[in-house]
Amino acid sequence: MPKPFIIKDCAQLAIATGIRANNLPELGERVASSDLDCVYYHFWGGLLRPRFDDPDFRNDFAAWAFHSMNDPVLAERLSIIIPTQHKDFSELRNILVEVIEDRLEEDDKVYLRHAHHPFHFIKSRMVVFDTGIRVKNPEEFIDIIPGLDIGSLFYHFIDSRRRLNDEHDDFSEWMDSFKKDYSAIINDLRTVDPYLNTIPELKDLVHGIFCEHLHRSEIT
Amino acid sequence: MNLELTAYADIVGDDVINHLKQLASMLKGLRVVHVNSTRQGGGVAEILARMIPLKNELGIDASWEVIEGDTDFYETTKSFHNGLQGNPVDLTKKELEHYEEVNHENAENLRDILTDADVVFIHDPQPAPFLSHFPKRKGVWIWRCHIDVSKPHPPVWKYLRNHVNDYDASIWSLSEFARKLEHPQYLIPPSIDPLSDKNRDLSEDEIDEAYKLAEIDPDRPKVVQVSRYDRFKDPVGVIEAFRLAKRFLNLQLILAGGDAKDDPEGAEVLEEVREKADGDPDIHILMLPADANVQINALQRIADIIIQKSTKEGFGLTVTEGLWKGKPVIGGAVGGIKLQIIDHHTGFLVHTPEGAAMRMRYLIMRPEIREDMGKKARRFILENFLLTRHLREYLTLMVAHVTKSGDRIVL
Numbered sequence: 179m180p181k182p183f184i185i186k187d188c189a190q191l192a193i194a195t196g197i198r199a200n201n202l203p204e205l206g207e208r209v210a211s212s213d214l215d216c217v218y219y220h221f222w223g224g225l226l227r228p229r230f231d232d233p234d235f236r237n238d239f240a241a242w243a244f245h246s247m248n249d250p251v252l253a254e255r256l257s258i259i260i261p262t263q264h265k266d267f268s269e270l271r272n273i274l275v276e277v278i279e280d281r282l283e284e285d286d287k288v289y290l291r292h293a294h295h296p297f298h299f300i301k302s303r304m305v306v307f308d309t310g311i312r313v314k315n316p317e318e319f320i321d322i323i324p325g326l327d328i329g330s331l332f333y334h335f336i337d338s339r340r341r342l343n344d345e346h347d348d349f350s351e352w353m354d355s356f357k358k359d360y361s362a363i364i365n366d367l368r369t370v371d372p373y374l375n376t377i378p379e380l381k382d383l384v385h386g387i388f389c390e391h392l393h394r395s396e397i398t
Numbered sequence: 399m400n401l402e403l404t405a406y407a408d409i410v411g412d413d414v415i416n417h418l419k420q421l422a423s424m425l426k427g428l429r430v431v432h433v434n435s436t437r438q439g440g441g442v443a444e445i446l447a448r449m450i451p452l453k454n455e456l457g458i459d460a461s462w463e464v465i466e467g468d469t470d471f472y473e474t475t476k477s478f479h480n481g482l483q484g485n486p487v488d489l490t491k492k493e494l495e496h497y498e499e500v501n502h503e504n505a506e507n508l509r510d511i512l513t514d515a516d517v518v519f520i521h522d523p524q525p526a527p528f529l530s531h532f533p534k535r536k537g538v539w540i541w542r543c544h545i546d547v548s549k550p551h552p553p554v555w556k557y558l559r560n561h562v563n564d565y566d567a568s569i570w571s572l573s574e575f576a577r578k579l580e581h582p583q584y585l586i587p588p589s590i591d592p593l594s595d596k597n598r599d600l601s602e603d604e605i606d607e608a609y610k611l612a613e614i615d616p617d618r619p620k621v622v623q624v625s626r627y628d629r630f631k632d633p634v635g636v637i638e639a640f641r642l643a644k645r646f647l648n649l650q651l652i653l654a655g656g657d658a659k660d661d662p663e664g665a666e667v668l669e670e671v672r673e674k675a676d677g678d679p680d681i682h683i684l685m686l687p688a689d690a691n692v693q694i695n696a697l698q699r700i701a702d703i704i705i706q707k708s709t710k711e712g713f714g715l716t717v718t719e720g721l722w723k724g725k726p727v728i729g730g731a732v733g734g735i736k737l738q739i740i741d742h743h744t745g746f747l748v749h750t751p752e753g754a755a756m757r758m759r760y761l762i763m764r765p766e767i768r769e770d771m772g773k774k775a776r777r778f779i780l781e782n783f784l785l786t787r788h789l790r791e792y793l794t795l796m797v798a799h800v801t802k803s804g805d806r807i808v809l
Contacts, residue, residue: 187417189794192585194576215805229783230585230740298573300585305797309420323580327417 180355185311185326188333189303190226192195192219197299201292202247206278208299221261222335222336223302234376236373239274252281260373262339306333316324316353316360317392321387330376335380363391378380402455409592410786412630418786421793422456424809425800431459431515435705437464437496439656440686442521442544448591448785463511465504465525469497472662478523481554482547483630489554498527505531512571515751517796526561538799541565544588544712546733547575565655566799571713571734584795587737590718591789595691597722600699608696612682619762620650622701624694627667628653632730637674637681637753639707642755647762654684654697698723702768703761707754722779724772728757746773
């Protein structure tokens with residue numbers, strides 16, 4: 179029997195770096211030399227901070243390109259960068275720089291355009307703590323997930339991708355260690371796309387997967 | 399769970415309250431002191447009045463101290479405020495010496511409590527020089543700036559920077575306000591308390607009392623701005639916008655302001671507003687006492703539209719209050735208002751009285767859009783700008799500083 183699963187929670191603090199970009203060439207330069215914590219914050223940090231959910235632009239770079247640079251072409255290209263598809267944040271940062279440089283080469287006018295509002299680079303500081311909740315077997319998740327704070331979901335489903343080598347969630351990683359076959363539920367958990375959901379939506383999705391596979395109604 | 403926290407859980411959910419309790423469990427018994435310049439009037443006092451009791455309920459030994467100053471002191475600090483928000487003010491050597499002297503006297507009065515505190519939060523420029531008076535301080539000192547410092551008058555900022563640079567950290571409402579300083583600058587927007595008299599649900603009778611504050615006609619559309627009489631809140635611009643919109647609509651305007659001890663310019667601005675209104679019976683100019691929270695709540699609830707046409711704004715809690723009451727808000731596209739008004743979703747951002755007039759006309763003519771925006775607005779505030787989120791960030795910050803770890807703290 180594997181050891182009980184430890185439910186953790188996390189809270190994020192946003193820290194201003196004082197670095198800003200007023201146009202696209204500056205954005206490219208500053209992204210290239212930015213702290214990876216900044217890349218992390220601007221791709222994922224929005225899920226834990228106050229913001230209006232923008233279904234069109236899932237990361238801050240894309241939203242800035244659209245709203246402050248009036249460049250929908252770049253905004254769409256930045257928006258489609260899915261962080262879970264890159265092996266680490268260094269690779270993600272390189273992709274970002276590449277997309278920005280391609281756009282600069284493609285259209286001279288973009289080079290000269292000044293942003294309505296500068297892009298402010300922000301990084302996060304994370305506090306991770308033990309909730310005291312222990313899960314002995316996957317079936318218990320059905321009752322436990324509805325009571326979890328969004329920080330727990332963030333930590334086990336999003337932050338896990340930074341910590342685990344094969345970049346998936348903590349729940350399925352733990353369930354893999356059982357003799358009992360949970361492969362169907364593990365597969366479903368690993369196909370959840372955390373990038374296109376808010377955390378409350380992610381919570382409902384994950385809970386739904388456990389309910390469906392373990393034959394319980396979602397209404398508990 | 400005690401009664402107060404239970405009441406919050408009914409609004410935000412048990413998960414949020416459990417999260418706060420777990421964070422606070424790492425800070426049990428910590429002595430935390432907040433220092434600001436007024437007990438009543440203004441957003442800072444409102445936040446502290448509600449946040450301190452909650453911190454105490456969570457097991458933290460929190461207290462709130464208020465500095466004392468004379469008229470000259472508050473006139474200087476008001477000039478600071480204006481200078482930090484970009485006005486080219488001149489501060490004389492004598493004024494600055496008096497400012498520092500008043501700070502010195504207040505620091506002496508609070509010496510024991512602040513020297514031994516584990517965490518000290520100093521709010522805004524009024525008590526900013528405190529740090530230099532406590533060379534033997536035990537705890538972590540954090541400066542909290544609630545002002546829009548996106549484009550300060552340089553001499554004013556340079557002077558103040560000397561007083562705040564040595565703090566262990568600072569807190570700002572928006573990234574565009576943060577300055578070059580040699581310490582971490584945290585971004586924490588403020589919040590409203592859904593259980594306070596200013597924001598709790600009201601009975602019909604309580605709401606109807608608002609009509610008695612002036613001769614307000616319940617049957618005609620109403621636009622409400624709640625704000626101190628401060629030029630940055632642009633009450634004169636609101637009257638201009640109202641007059642432009644009134645050519646097409648049978649509107650009423652209610653300007654409800656109060657007095658804050660640390661704002662000596664209020665009376666002067668109120669006079670300018672009265673002059674601009676020129677006795678128009680559809681412009682109701684109210685001067686409410688600092689504790690008129692239920693009346694303000696009721697005024698916001700009888701409004702068809704809330705307006706906050708500021709030209710500079712640290713955050714704009716009256717915007718938050720209006721959105722929480724399910725009203726679309728027309729706001730100046732500045733400072734923290736931009737964080738709250740999402741154009742076409744929770745209200746409209748405007749740049750001129752003409753823009754505000756256009757949006758008043760648009761919204762008054764479309765009740766279904768007002769209702770739709772109002773629903774989105776309330777949900778947006780529920781998820782982002784209530785006291786529980788604000789408290790979570792303060793607790794996280796304290797955990798981060800008390801444990802003195804790096805960018806990732808695993809406990």
